[in-house]
Amino acid sequence: MNKCTERIYNGLVKENPTFVLMLGMCPTLAVTTSAINGIGMGLSTTAVLIMSNMLISMLRKIIPDSVRMPAFIVVVASFVTIVDFLLEGFVPSLYDSLGLYIPLIVVNCIILGRAESYASKNPVLPSIFDGVGMGLGFTVGLTSIGIVRELIGAGQIFGIQVMPDSYVPLTIFVLAPGAFFVLAALVALQNKIKRAAAKKGKEVPAAADCGAGCAACGNRGACGGHMTVSQSGNNNRG
Amino acid sequence: MGIQELLLIAVGSAFVNNVVLSQFLGICPFLGVSKNVKTAAGMGSAVVFVITIASFVTGLIYKFILGNKNIMNGELEYLNTIVFILVIAALVQFVEMFLKKSMPSLYNALGVYLPLITTNCAVLGVALTNVESGYGILTGVVNGFATAFGFLISIVLMAGIREKIEHNDISESFQGTPIVLVTAGLMAIAFFGFSGLI
Numbered sequence: 268m269n270k271c272t273e274r275i276y277n278g279l280v281k282e283n284p285t286f287v288l289m290l291g292m293c294p295t296l297a298v299t300t301s302a303i304n305g306i307g308m309g310l311s312t313t314a315v316l317i318m319s320n321m322l323i324s325m326l327r328k329i330i331p332d333s334v335r336m337p338a339f340i341v342v343v344a345s346f347v348t349i350v351d352f353l354l355e356g357f358v359p360s361l362y363d364s365l366g367l368y369i370p371l372i373v374v375n376c377i378i379l380g381r382a383e384s385y386a387s388k389n390p391v392l393p394s395i396f397d398g399v400g401m402g403l404g405f406t407v408g409l410t411s412i413g414i415v416r417e418l419i420g421a422g423q424i425f426g427i428q429v430m431p432d433s434y435v436p437l438t439i440f441v442l443a444p445g446a447f448f449v450l451a452a453l454v455a456l457q458n459k460i461k462r463a464a465a466k467k468g469k470e471v472p473a474a475a476d477c478g479a480g481c482a483a484c485g486n487r488g489a490c491g492g493h494m495t496v497s498q499s500g501n502n503n504r505g
Numbered sequence: 506m507g508i509q510e511l512l513l514i515a516v517g518s519a520f521v522n523n524v525v526l527s528q529f530l531g532i533c534p535f536l537g538v539s540k541n542v543k544t545a546a547g548m549g550s551a552v553v554f555v556i557t558i559a560s561f562v563t564g565l566i567y568k569f570i571l572g573n574k575n576i577m578n579g580e581l582e583y584l585n586t587i588v589f590i591l592v593i594a595a596l597v598q599f600v601e602m603f604l605k606k607s608m609p610s611l612y613n614a615l616g617v618y619l620p621l622i623t624t625n626c627a628v629l630g631v632a633l634t635n636v637e638s639g640y641g642i643l644t645g646v647v648n649g650f651a652t653a654f655g656f657l658i659s660i661v662l663m664a665g666i667r668e669k670i671e672h673n674d675i676s677e678s679f680q681g682t683p684i685v686l687v688t689a690g691l692m693a694i695a696f697f698g699f700s701g702l703i
Contacts, residue, residue, distance in 0.1 A: 289682065292536065293626050297529035337594060344587040352583070370586040370633055374626040376533065439694070443527045447690030455683040462677065 278400025285408025305413030313402025549657030560649025
């Protein structure tokens with residue numbers, strides 16, 4: 268079981284999809300207007316991730332290498348459709364507020380990324396736990412962004428009033444621009460902590476590993492660690 | 506549907522509900538491929554190209570197969586997501602091969618960006634929005650083109666700003682992704698100004 272707990276730790280902390288890998292930015296920014304939406308989206312993605320990791324890991328010796336991407340997409344899309352109907356049937360309020368972003372779980376880089384880089388190469392049990400870890404990491408990321416935005420933008424957390432009545436909510440934080448600002452602040456905070464750790468001579472967490480999972484995503488440049496390097500290289504032309 | 510309504514839909518999806526800045530679709534290429542104006546324009550044009558064709562093809566498929574009342578009493582709608590994503594993936598491959606063979610100059614300009622587009626959620630997002638809003642084929646294509654045009658505008662603007670940011674003195678923690686996100690946030694505020702248009 269040791270390997271399984273290691274996978275969960277890996278997803279939650281070491282390779283946290285939201286803060287470290289910066290994957291799945293679309294839902295991260297779009298649905299985090301409140302903490303409850305963040306949890307809902309996170310758990311839906313977790314469910315799809317666990318099921319698709321499990322099935323892809325089971326089928327990994329059957330799927331031919333040359334058609335693996337379309338095969339993965341069909342598997343993921345089927346589970347997304349199932350989750351879509353379950354939410355519509357049992358949690359209609361959440362279904363309404365997440366809207367278009369539920370079917371768009373299909374194109375979430377995290378899911379195809381884990382399928383390609385982990386589930387298609389490893390046995391079933393670790394793959395399931397990899398899905399659990401990555402999914403929970405994503406849920407934690409989304410929920411924390413949701414809490415910050417809801418707190419500043421509406422003075423509430425999970426719909427419960429926590430700020431005194433004299434507090435005037437900054438509505439912009441629940442609107443589109445607020446998403447960018449909150450994520451920018453969180454990434455900057457993370458950069459600061461990493462830099463402080465590096466100065467102390469502690470081991471710096473591995474720079475964002477955007478290898479296999481994100482190669483198809485055009486997102487490689489968005490990973491903190493590599494960005495400064497490639498930017499300084501690119502901009503010598505003045 | 507009159508030309509006026511089409512125009513309203515076009516302005517609405519290009520500016521008011523900008524695909525990147527207010528709907529958060531296609532954030533990955535928006536952050537990843539916006540380091541200089543030239544590549545950003547290339548990526549943007551490739552997206553315009555693919556989304557317009559994809560809206561047309563998915564519109565056809567929905568009208569004649571998935572949403573057709575004569576096939577399975579129109580109960581095939583639950584296949585939308587699966588069929589659309591596969592069609593888009595195949596379409597991108599096909600467009601790439603077609604351009605390579607018959608229009609090499611266009612292929613050289615757009616070629617590198619094409620494979621990246623399959624995972625661009627804007628393409629699937631537009632196809633699903635078209636179905637959900639009950640758009641016909643023509644309206645769907647207009648909506649798709651306008652949405653993609655909005656993407657082109659915002660990614661080129663972003664690249665222009667980023668080229669300038671390079672020469673600025675940014676505090677250490679904000680270098681890289683955070684300053685780009687702050688820029689995007691300010692652009693989103695600016696785009697709120699368009700909401701008075703409709």
